Amino acid sequence: MAYGTSAVAKVDAPRSPYVRRRTTRGNYELYSWVFMRASGVVLIVLIFGHLFVNLMVGEGVHAIDFGFVAGKWANPLWQVWDLLMLWLAMIHGTNGVRTIINDYAQKDLTRGVLKSLLYLAFVIVVVLGTLVIFTFDPCPVNAPEHLIASFCPAR
Amino acid sequence: MWSWVAHRVTGVLIFFFLLVHVLDTALVRVSPEAYNAVIGTYQTPIMGLGEAGLVAAIVFHAFNGLRIILVDFWAKGPKYQRVMLWVVLGLFAVTMAGFLPRHLMNVFGGGH
Numbered sequence: 196m197a198y199g200t201s202a203v204a205k206v207d208a209p210r211s212p213y214v215r216r217r218t219t220r221g222n223y224e225l226y227s228w229v230f231m232r233a234s235g236v237v238l239i240v241l242i243f244g245h246l247f248v249n250l251m252v253g254e255g256v257h258a259i260d261f262g263f264v265a266g267k268w269a270n271p272l273w274q275v276w277d278l279l280m281l282w283l284a285m286i287h288g289t290n291g292v293r294t295i296i297n298d299y300a301q302k303d304l305t306r307g308v309l310k311s312l313l314y315l316a317f318v319i320v321v322v323l324g325t326l327v328i329f330t331f332d333p334c335p336v337n338a339p340e341h342l343i344a345s346f347c348p349a350r
Numbered sequence: 351m352w353s354w355v356a357h358r359v360t361g362v363l364i365f366f367f368l369l370v371h372v373l374d375t376a377l378v379r380v381s382p383e384a385y386n387a388v389i390g391t392y393q394t395p396i397m398g399l400g401e402a403g404l405v406a407a408i409v410f411h412a413f414n415g416l417r418i419i420l421v422d423f424w425a426k427g428p429k430y431q432r433v434m435l436w437v438v439l440g441l442f443a444v445t446m447a448g449f450l451p452r453h454l455m456n457v458f459g460g461g462h
């Protein structure tokens with residue numbers, strides 16, 4: 196009779212409520228969006244504190260040397276501060292650059308290569324940075340006395 | 351639109367600096383001499399200007415990041431996004447006015 200009756204897709208009755216399609220790919224992008232904002236708020240405190248103590252207090256950049264770093268990391272507060280800053284900034288920055296690569300790299304191959312390099316850099320920097328914070332030795336033997344931390348027994 | 355471009359550019363810039371910065375700090379595990387030698391180059395006038403630029407990039411990214419967060423989560427955020435851009439630029443100017451003289455004095459004024 197009326198043509199198409201059997202082939203036409205089912206249409207909802209007028210004014211029936213909209214049923215959201217269940218996501219099928221997980222909510223990764225949503226979590227990453229939330230993370231960018233949450234980590235951003237924490238990073239403001241961590242980075243502004245970092246810049247203030249290293250560049251504004253005392254002689255600023257001129258005061259920075261091996262002994263300065265040793266003095267800071269003798270305090271667990273700065274160890275935790277720097278560790279948290281390292282991880283949050285690296286995850287935030289890597290995730291941000293991932294978005295940018297996805298936006299501009301159109302060929303699958305280019306995108307794959309760029310993101311592989313990005314993740315490689317992430318792993319190297321985070322692992323190296325974490326090891327440095329925890330295995331730092333303020334009093335290396337054989338180092339010239341005047342360069343090591345002022346609290347070292349050798350001085 | 352332009353604030354979005356600036357947010358992207360500063361974000362990438364800070365990211366690449368962070369990669370280098372973790373590597374230079376890692377030199378404390380090599381020897382005090384190696385670390386001091388590299389940090390010494392950070393205390394030259396040219397690098398001092400670079401640091402000022404980097405701090406400017408971070409300060410803009412940070413304040414504009416807060417603006418993005420407010421636009422997304424604060425009910426009136428989208429309505430005031432334009433005003434908030436001016437607030438961001440104002441806070442940027444104030445922060446840099448506090449930072450620049452001190453930093454430039456450390457870089458150019460005597461020291462060692």
Ligand code: HEM
Pocket residue numbers: 228231232234235236238239242284285287288289290291292294295354357358360361362364365368408411412413415416418419
């Ligand atoms: C100082 C505190 C910071 C705040 C408040 C902040 C805030 C934000 C926000 C809200 C976004 C937007 C994300 C989106 O649109 O989904 C973002 C993007 C981004 N951030 Fe940050 N951020 C901060 C520090 C950093 C640092 C230290 C880095 C580098 C290591 C960085 C690199 C990036 C990058 C690359 C993007 C992506 C830009 C884009 O997709 O257009 N940010 N940031």
